[in-house]
Amino acid sequence: MKFKKHVFICTNERTDGRECCGEKRGMELVETFKKEIKNRKLAVEIRAQRAGCIDVCANGPALVVYPEGVFYGRVTPGDVQEIVESHLINNIPVERLKLNF
Numbered sequence: 001m002k003f004k005k006h007v008f009i010c011t012n013e014r015t016d017g018r019e020c021c022g023e024k025r026g027m028e029l030v031e032t033f034k035k036e037i038k039n040r041k042l043a044v045e046i047r048a049q050r051a052g053c054i055d056v057c058a059n060g061p062a063l064v065v066y067p068e069g070v071f072y073g074r075v076t077p078g079d080v081q082e083i084v085e086s087h088l089i090n091n092i093p094v095e096r097l098k099l100n101f
Contacts, residue, residue: 001067005088007033008051009063021060026050029061032077036084046088059099071099 011026033048056062059073065083070093072083079097086092 003047004045005047006066007046007048007063007088008054008066009033009048010052010054010056010060011050012053012057014057018057019060020057021053021062025061028077029063029075029080032080033084036080037088040084040089042084042088046084056099062099065093068093071101072097073099 009026009029010021011023011030012021013023014020027050030048030050037043037046037048054062054064054071056071056073061075062071062073063075064071065087070087072094075083075097079094083094083097086094
């Protein structure tokens with residue numbers, strides 16, 4: 001793999017009125033993750049990017065971290081620093097945001 005960790009942030013916008021992650025909320029997370037990763041000089045090892053639907057719409061805004069396949073829900077820009085520090089750097093998922101299936 002090119003990256004040690006890859007964060008896919010849902011930016012899917014439903015047009016039928018049902019709950020979704022939404023492009024506005026999702027893109028705010030994408031930009032916040034990218035900024036935090038860049039500021040910590042981790043861009044060579046970690047990538048964050050927008051994604052289409054990751055099929056956890058009712059828990060949005062949502063994201064998934066690979067290679068672990070850990071899903072997070074109801075993420076806010078204020079949660080990004082904690083996810084980067086705990087999960088992306090120290091390999092400890094943030095339990096309070098983790099979605100369990």
